[in-house]
Amino acid sequence: MNDSIRSTQTDVLIVGGGPAGLTAARELRRLGVARVTLLEREAETGGIPRHCFHPGYGLRDLRRPMNGPTYARRLSDLAIAAGVDVRTETTATRWSDSELGLLVTSRLGVETIRATAVILATGARERPRSARLVPGDRPDGVYTTGELQQAVYLHKQPVGKRAVIVGAELVSFSAALTLAHAGVEVVSMLTEQPRVQTFPTVPIALGLRQRFPILTDTSVTRINGDRTTGRVIGIEITGPPGSRTIGCDTVLFTGDWIPDHELARLGGVRIDPASGGPLVDTSLRTSRPGVFAAGNLVHPVETADLCALDGKALAATVADFLDHGPGSADVLEVQAGDGIAWVSPGLLRIGAPAPHGRFTVWPAQALAGVRLEVRQGTRVIKRKRLLDGAVPGRPIHLVSDWQSGVDPAGGPVCVWIRGN
Amino acid sequence: MDPDYDLVVVGAGVVGAALAREFSLTGLRTLLVDAGDDVGCATSKANTAILHTGFDAKPGTLESTLVSRGYRLLADYAAAAGIAVEPIGALLVAWDADQLAALDGIDTKAKKNGYLETRAVGASELRELEPDLGHGAVGALAVPGESIIDPWSPPIAFATEAVRNGVTLQLRRRLTSVEASDARTLLSFETGPNLTTRWLINAAGLGSDLVDEMFGHRRFHITPRRGQLIVFDKLARPLVNHILLPVPTAMGKGVLIAPTVFGNVMLGPTAEDLTDRRATETTAEGLATLLEKGRRLMPKLLDEEVTATYSGLRAATEHDDYQISVDEKQRYVCVGGIRSTGLTASLAIAEHVRSLLAEVGVDCELIRESKPPAMPNLGDQTPRPYQDATRIKSDPEYGRIACHCERVTRGELRDALVSTLAPTSVDGLRRRTRAMNGRCQGFFCAANIQVEYPVVQASPGGNS
Structure with a gap:
């Protein structure tokens, strides 16, 4: 069966055609890289924004507000216009055994694509009901936002009449809009x-007009299905007033993102156990030379425009790598201290500012009125007051202006949260 | 007037489907009916997916004989039909001196069951064989013949072969009463028309005692024994090399850890005796128990994401053997109390039942050769379509992956919809292709697949 495996060569091979991958590809071409190949496993590039029909996309990268599908098309058009070899319905299935490269499957067959550099931009997915270990029946009518939005917007499928949304992250409100639609x-x-x-x-x-109660400190303890119709009829919840049942025919599990890190792990790159994404430095280099990572694979999750800005920053790193090689491997750890789940990038490369000048800090627990501190040893090098507190699911953006104050020989840097 | 059928098999689980296949090779006009909307969609779909050697059966029982014979029959059938089997072997892992001592008894039992290939494994060898086992394992008994198998394809393959040989399959037909007269038995169903048959075989699984009662017997009672299982992400697969079985002790049966042919790792099952025959839900206590045990057995397993949780009901009875008997006067065969070994024993049970019928003078000589259908390969150990350059070249649809987590191509989805036993539910499509069963549970692909590959629901009582 292996007699017809073709082998091709490219300069940069990008896996994932979402905002990070598309932007990195476009910028690499703009920087003069001859062969940039982008693999997208879906029929169309654009990633998650393809099915997010609400406004708010493109603000910080294209500097123009637009809805998700328009943004997805815009980024795709720009990449193609820039001369990126965009290959849709093409899946990277594993790493090539010898040189840096990937085995891919598409309608053209099975092929090995070798590359001087590989960028992983495979994104993230919402943790589904099963992975959250929510017990009960297994009826129809249980969705993630990803499936719901595709069913509603791309396929005009009916979904139900009464829904409960689990999660209160940004994406949860996006799901509420989809349900309203x-x-x-x-x-x-x-x-x-x-x-x-x-x-x-x-x-x-x-622009969400519908009002609904938001129950905090509340979890789902069981999903009830009708054994004849096979449809959700309600969920059991437990919260401050105690346990009760809510009648509904649709349950949406939103947010609680997990990076799609299979290829990264199979490639042997070091993973940050807290985020699940590849551990990268401020140049977005992974632990494997020639392999880079960007977007929500690395920080699950940020908004699409910040992923795109990752891609832009990464293009410069990769172009430099193609011209001058890997450069110094010297990095300092950026540790997640008290109250923090993870910081991205998790490694500080001396002299390389974080992509688009921000670190993403993911809170481990909810706290009101706090301040964030960056320390190296006992020395505090940055303090930031968080007027709106901290809560898991909402990233804190830590501007990277403190990087110049880091002592390259001073050991790891630690980011932590303190109550006021 | 002749009855409509010579033989009706009630229940299209793996045992009923195997019976229908067996009799499809005879001259008997056979009907296979099931209350559900697919073959193998109750007990047969939710098990531990192990092809048992029968080493730990109770020696001298019919179960012991049929499991040991069925093991060889199913292994051969699976090889011919392209159903995934991985002969990875099992290790019964002892965690204390009592369990270690109990291994001797199990070894003796295995030999009494005619299984001679067991081998004692010391603590240090065990560590080499399974480096990711938790601390404290003191030894093991190796059972090299134990294998993992694709549990979904066998009933579909059996029923496919039966239907191709002329057996009628009717789904969504729940039997409500039987009325036996001299030459035939009248069957009534919740949906669809009544019909008549000369012989009836009760392979109704969880409902087998109820069907037995319809014939006036009270020989056994089914106690649904629920088994909850947790399926871990494929990234956990390298952690486990064998089926890791618990040593049954007076303290009860433990849980096992086993790879699946789909490339995942499963942890389970619980064993909860219930009364509700439809209680296939998972519970917080059940899942918590599994996680607690899993954490001790293999701590690293718990670091991986969970892909699925499910629960199945085993048809346990108060007896410790299969309940198979022929009532010549009623022209009725009871095939009840087939417990968790049913998948392994299915073909041997069917063979046994045919010989019982031949003994009472039913003309059921084999008149045609078995032709196992070519089933789509759902296993990860042999190349799947997405890896097969030659196949993609001849049909590019096998190069278009629609379900990314399980790498199911459009070619396979298309094939499933036009197969002899086309799925009539989304779950049926899942069991035939693996689509939507992966780690994202449909986040990326489910909306697309359900629109582009719509299943046609079975009409109640309609022929499939």
């Missing part, structure tokens, strides 16, 4: 956290 009533939204996991202005900014 589909004529589904949101019975309530619930989160295990003590507060909403995004900014209070988000529902307004998204």
Whole structure:
């Protein structure tokens, strides 16, 4: 069966045609890299924004507000216009055994694509019901936002009448908009956290008109299905007033993102156990020479425009790598201290500022009125007051202006949260 | 007037499907009916997917004989039909001195069952064989013949062969009563028309005692024994090399860790005796128990994501053997109490039942050769279409991956919809292709696949 495996060569091979991958590809071409090949396993590039029909995309990268599908098309068009070899319905299935490269499957067959550099931009997915170990029946009507949005917007499928949304992150409100569009009533939204996991202005900014109760400190303890129809009939929840059942025919598990890191792990790159993504330095280099990573694979999750800005920053790193080789491997660890789950990038390359001048800091627990501190040893090199507190699901952006204050010989840097 | 059928098999689980296949090779006009909307969609779909040697059966029982014979029959059939089997072997792992001592008894039992290939494994060799086992394993008994198998394809393959040989399959037909007269038995169903048959075989699994009662017997009672299982991500697969079995002791049966032919790792099952025959839900306590045990057995397993949780009901009875008997006067065969070994024993059970019928004078000589259908390969150990350059060249649809986590191509989805036993539910499509069964549970592909590859629901009582 291996007699017809072709082998080709490219300069940069990018896996994943979402905002990070498309932008990195376009910028690499702009920087004069001859052969940039981008693999997208879906029929169309654009990634998650393809099915997010709400506004707010493109703000910080294209500097023009637009909805998800428009943004996805725009980034795709720009990449193609820049001369990127975009290959859709093409899946990287494993790493090539010898040189740097990947085995891919497409309608053209099985092929090995060798590359001087590989960029992993495979994104993230929401943790589904099963992975959250929510017990009960296994009826129809249980969705993630990804499946829901594709069913509603791309395929005009009916989804139900009354929905409960599990999670109160940015994406959860995006899901509420999708449900409203589909004529589904949101019975309530619930989160295990003590507060909403995004900014209070988000529902307004998204144009969400429907009002529904948001139950905090609340978790789902069981899903009830009708054994005859096979459809959801309700969920059991437990929260401050105790346990009760909410009647609904649709349950949406939103957010709680996991990076799609299979290829990264199979490639032997070091993984940050807290985020699940590849551990990268401020140049977005992974532990494997020639392999880079960007976007929500690395920081699950940030908004699409920041992923695109990752891609832009990474293009410069990779172009430099193609011209001058890997460069110094000297890095300092950026440790996640008290109250923090992970920081991305998790390694500081001396002299290389974080992509688009920000670190993403993911809170491990909800805290009101806190400040963030960056320390090296006992020395505090940055303090930031967090007026709106911290809550898991909502990233904190730490501007990288403190990097110049780091002592290259001073050991690891630690980011932590302190109560006021 | 002749009855509509010579033989009706009630229940299209793996045993019923194997019976239908067996009799499809005879001259008997056979009907296979099931209350569900697919073959193998109750107990047969949710098990531990192990092809048992029968080493630990109770010696001298019918179960012991049929499991040991069925093991060879199913291994051969699977090889001919292209159903995935991996002969990875099992290790019964002892965690204390009592369990270690109990291994001797199990070894003796295995030999009484005619299984002679067991081997004692010391603690240090065990560590080499399974480096990721938790601390404290003191030894093991190796059972090299134990294998893992694709549990979904056998009933589909058996029923496919039966239907191709002229057996009628009717789904969504729940039997409600039987009325036996001299030459035939009248069967009534919840949906669809009544029909008549000369002989009836009860392979109704969890409902087998109820069907037995319809014939006036009270010989056994089914106690649904629920087994909850957790399936871990494929990235956990390198952690486990063998089927890791618990040593049954007076303290009860433990849980096992086993790879699946789909490339995942499963942890389970629980064993909960219930009364509700439809209680296939998972529970917080059940899952917590499994995680607690799993953490001790293999701590690293718990670091991986969970892909799925499910639960199945085993048809346990108060007896410790299969309940197989022929009532010549009622022209009725009971094939009840087939417990978790049913998958392995299925073909041997069918063979046994045919010989019982021949003994009472039913003309059921084999008149045609078995032709196992070519089943799509769902296993990861042999090349799947997405890896097969030659196949993609001849049909590019095998190069278009639609379900990314399980790497199921459009070619395979298309084939499933036009197969002899086309799926009539989304779950049926899942069991035939693996699509939507992976780590994302449909985040990326489910909406697309359900629109582009729509299944046609079975009409109640309609022929498939």
